[in-house]
Amino acid sequence: MASKTRTQTSHADKSSLKTGAQIIVDTLIEQGVDRLFCYPGGVVLPLFDRLYDAPIRFINPRHEQGGCHMADAYARASGKVGVVIVTSGPGACNLVTGLATAMMDSVPIVALTGQVRTELIGNDAFQEADTTGITRPVTKYNCIVKRIEDLARTIREAFYIASTGRPGPVVVDIPVDIEVDKCSVNGQAGMNLPGYKIRTKGNARQISTVARAINNSERPVLYIGGGIITANASEEVRTLAEKAQLPVTTTLLGLGAFDQRRPESLDMLGMHGSAYANYAVQECDLLIAIGARFDDRVTGKVKTFASGAKIVHIDIDPSSISKNVRVDIPVVGDAKEILIELIKEVEFRERKQWFKKIADWKKKYPFSYDRQATTVKPQYVIEELCRQTKSEAIITTGVGQNQMWAAQFYRYIKPRQFISSGGLGTMGYGLPAAIGAQVAKPEDTVIDIDGDSGFNMTMTELSTAVQYNLPVKVCILNNGYMGMVRQWQELFYNKRYSNSSLVNPDYATVAQAIGAVGITVDKKEDVAKAIKKMLAEKKPCVVDFRIDREENVWPMVAAGKSLNEMDGLDILESLA
Amino acid sequence: MFSPPILRPGSGQVYWRVLATGFKNSIIGVQKMKHIISALVENKPGVLAHVAGMFAARGFNIDSLVVGRTEDTGLSRMTLVVVGDDRVVEQVRKQLAKIIPVVKVQDFAGEPVVSRDLMLITVSTPPDKRPEIFSMIEMFRGKVVDISQKSLMIEVSGPESKIEAFIEVCRPYGIKNVARTGTIAMPRQAKTEM
Numbered sequence: 001m002a003s004k005t006r007t008q009t010s011h012a013d014k015s016s017l018k019t020g021a022q023i024i025v026d027t028l029i030e031q032g033v034d035r036l037f038c039y040p041g042g043v044v045l046p047l048f049d050r051l052y053d054a055p056i057r058f059i060n061p062r063h064e065q066g067g068c069h070m071a072d073a074y075a076r077a078s079g080k081v082g083v084v085i086v087t088s089g090p091g092a093c094n095l096v097t098g099l100a101t102a103m104m105d106s107v108p109i110v111a112l113t114g115q116v117r118t119e120l121i122g123n124d125a126f127q128e129a130d131t132t133g134i135t136r137p138v139t140k141y142n143c144i145v146k147r148i149e150d151l152a153r154t155i156r157e158a159f160y161i162a163s164t165g166r167p168g169p170v171v172v173d174i175p176v177d178i179e180v181d182k183c184s185v186n187g188q189a190g191m192n193l194p195g196y197k198i199r200t201k202g203n204a205r206q207i208s209t210v211a212r213a214i215n216n217s218e219r220p221v222l223y224i225g226g227g228i229i230t231a232n233a234s235e236e237v238r239t240l241a242e243k244a245q246l247p248v249t250t251t252l253l254g255l256g257a258f259d260q261r262r263p264e265s266l267d268m269l270g271m272h273g274s275a276y277a278n279y280a281v282q283e284c285d286l287l288i289a290i291g292a293r294f295d296d297r298v299t300g301k302v303k304t305f306a307s308g309a310k311i312v313h314i315d316i317d318p319s320s321i322s323k324n325v326r327v328d329i330p331v332v333g334d335a336k337e338i339l340i341e342l343i344k345e346v347e348f349r350e351r352k353q354w355f356k357k358i359a360d361w362k363k364k365y366p367f368s369y370d371r372q373a374t375t376v377k378p379q380y381v382i383e384e385l386c387r388q389t390k391s392e393a394i395i396t397t398g399v400g401q402n403q404m405w406a407a408q409f410y411r412y413i414k415p416r417q418f419i420s421s422g423g424l425g426t427m428g429y430g431l432p433a434a435i436g437a438q439v440a441k442p443e444d445t446v447i448d449i450d451g452d453s454g455f456n457m458t459m460t461e462l463s464t465a466v467q468y469n470l471p472v473k474v475c476i477l478n479n480g481y482m483g484m485v486r487q488w489q490e491l492f493y494n495k496r497y498s499n500s501s502l503v504n505p506d507y508a509t510v511a512q513a514i515g516a517v518g519i520t521v522d523k524k525e526d527v528a529k530a531i532k533k534m535l536a537e538k539k540p541c542v543v544d545f546r547i548d549r550e551e552n553v554w555p556m557v558a559a560g561k562s563l564n565e566m567d568g569l570d571i572l573e574s575l576a
Numbered sequence: 577m578f579s580p581p582i583l584r585p586g587s588g589q590v591y592w593r594v595l596a597t598g599f600k601n602s603i604i605g606v607q608k609m610k611h612i613i614s615a616l617v618e619n620k621p622g623v624l625a626h627v628a629g630m631f632a633a634r635g636f637n638i639d640s641l642v643v644g645r646t647e648d649t650g651l652s653r654m655t656l657v658v659v660g661d662d663r664v665v666e667q668v669r670k671q672l673a674k675i676i677p678v679v680k681v682q683d684f685a686g687e688p689v690v691s692r693d694l695m696l697i698t699v700s701t702p703p704d705k706r707p708e709i710f711s712m713i714e715m716f717r718g719k720v721v722d723i724s725q726k727s728l729m730i731e732v733s734g735p736e737s738k739i740e741a742f743i744e745v746c747r748p749y750g751i752k753n754v755a756r757t758g759t760i761a762m763p764r765q766a767k768t769e770m
Contacts, residue, residue: 142622144621195677317674319670319673319674
């Protein structure tokens with residue numbers, strides 16, 4: 001997106017005058033927007049009137065939060081910028097959770113919010129809120145447009161900022177008088193962002209240092225995050241892992257960046273990561289982090305994290321480097337560009353002993369569960385989903401146990417396949433995310449693996465899926481609890497289940513009332529059949545799996561523990 | 577995370593106390609140093625709020641923050657005095673640079689700089705003590721800018737240490753009011769002390 005050159009402003013005749021609303025629509029189309037999540041309201045009516053005839057597909061969520069999550073998942077599934085348009089005050093306020101979710105997970109969103117008339121700002125006008133003030137900490141950038149001449153440029157800048165560097169959400173607040181005001185079309189300047197510089201090319205000397213470290217390493221581990229997906233660098237990671245023989249572990253958001261069927265895959269690391277990934281990280285002599293940010297759910301106790309290892313960190317965001325963990329060799333830049341250079345310099349090295357050790361851990365502590373149980377085990381549901389969809393569905397999740405099981409028991413083979421709220425941990429993300437992903441990928445099977453509590457939060461969006469014929473599938477792992485809260489209460493609060501159990505509606509009936517298909521499964525032998533029926537369904541479909549109520553997620557690194565101090569290993573070992 | 581500003585009795589200095597829970601552990605055992613950080617920012621609404629909000633959200637301490645226009649109408653300069661170990665200050669610098677309207681960030685630590693603070697101070701001056709005070713003002717190269725029966729308003733500028741020394745010498749006479757700008761700084765071109 002090169003910045004446009006300044007064009008003449010003189011001699012604008014009447015016919016070339018455009019309203020702000022028209023400028024917004026034209027700029028959106030210029031930016032390639034063809035899908036839009038929007039919720040109308042008082043101060044955006046002039047804009048919605050212009051949008052009415054635009055060649056854009058609109059999705060109208062039931063709540064702005066849902067709309068923001070949809071735009072977020074649309075962006076994650078497609079790699080494009082998600083766009084959401086809402087009204088002032090409550091409309092803008094309702095975006096906050098969605099923006100914070102996108103901010104934490106570095107997802108490009110442009111949110112246009114209506115604002116009261118310029119002269120009313122600050123007067124506590126009807127549906128007025130200080131949108132830029134409220135959203136500043138949860139956006140990469142935000143601003144209010146106070147002159148129509150700045151409108152097109154600001155929207156262009158918003159797209160550019162949202163989608164480049166470390167991506168993130170951008171809010172542009174537009175007072176209603178700017179929408180109706182007129183301006184010469186030619187009076188639109190190019191971008192002007194003197195404070196926004198992105199370093200994409202990594203320092204060549206640093207890259208060589210990394211290559212040498214890899215070539216000299218006996219026990220390396222490659223630790224990759226969502227940045228690999230953002231940078232479209234999965235292919236390069238595969239090549240590097242293959243060429244240099246590096247075991248690869250991914251963060252939650254990195255799932256899909258590395259084909260989990262490959263022999264180098266260690267699956268996910270961290271609090272509920274695989275024992276073999278966590279052991280490998282703790283025992284490695286070189287940890288190469290790419291597009292990951294050493295989140296506390298990944299590192300466990302920071303002091304003992306990979307304490308014997310030299311740490312390499314490749315990231316586009318300089319502020320990520322040495323933020324949580326002191327890094328020995330930092331490289332700032334675009335993961336793909338750096339990997340291409342790095343691959344040239346690394347050598348093949350077998351590392352038989354290291355892989356043998358990892359294979360032993362894999363054999364001893366695989367992700368497992370009681371396969372003989374007569375109850376519906378959530379892990380079994382997910383394994384069956386994976387089997388029937390041949391590992392090819394797009395999976396969205398809620399937050400908590402359902403999310404961890406979805407991360408552990410589905411096998412991800414390609415990027416943009418796993419869509420989940422990692423950083424913020426936003427319950428209720430699953431269903432709107434599935435809708436957004438389905439909009440991006442109409443031909444794909446999109447499944448929301450959700451918990452009952454998370455589904456309760458945003459299930460209203462099911463009617464959005466019905467209205468727009470988006471055949472999303474929802475698998476509720478229903479245990480009548482906020483499962484992860486209950487697990488912590490069981491383990492750390494003496495089984496005092498304070499406010500964590502729920503009386504839920506009958507989800508199949510709810511789904512049917514909304515116009516979707518609803519299925520209830522309470523027997524293990526019905527699981528496969530129900531999934532088959534669900535996958536064949538052309539309508540949105542909700543399957544309510546009444547799972548084993550007190551199933552836990554294992555292994556688990558309790559808060560404050562080191563990554564190798566996992567609970568539940570005895571359970572996994574006995575089931576292996 | 578913010579406790580309200582606490583007015584230190586006598587000095588009139590405002591201290592923002594920010595709880596830095598996230599950084600506490602990393603700070604222990606590491607030497608904290610005063611850093612003067614200079615940030616060139618776009619002259620846009622919300623920039624100050626963005627910078628101040630970032631400091632609060634990330635638990636960094638600001639000793640002082642000064643904003644003023646520059647020769648370019650589109651740009652302002654913020655001068656921040658931050659206390660922390662190298663790692664914290666490095667994060668401050670990076671987080672500042674990450675803010676989009678922030679154009680350039682410099683940390684002057686270890687560089688020869690000229691740093692100045694401007695103070696207006698009102699001191700009680702019984703007539704018999706005036707000569708004494710005048711000689712002190714001269715010593716500090718201060719200026720009397722207002723005079724009344726019972727007090728003098730004095731303007732003093734200089735490095736922070738000088739300002740603080742002047743406050744101390746005034747204290748016995750009774751300080752009525754203090755207003756300070758906070759530190760502004762610029763690196764020396766020729767790397768020699770003048």
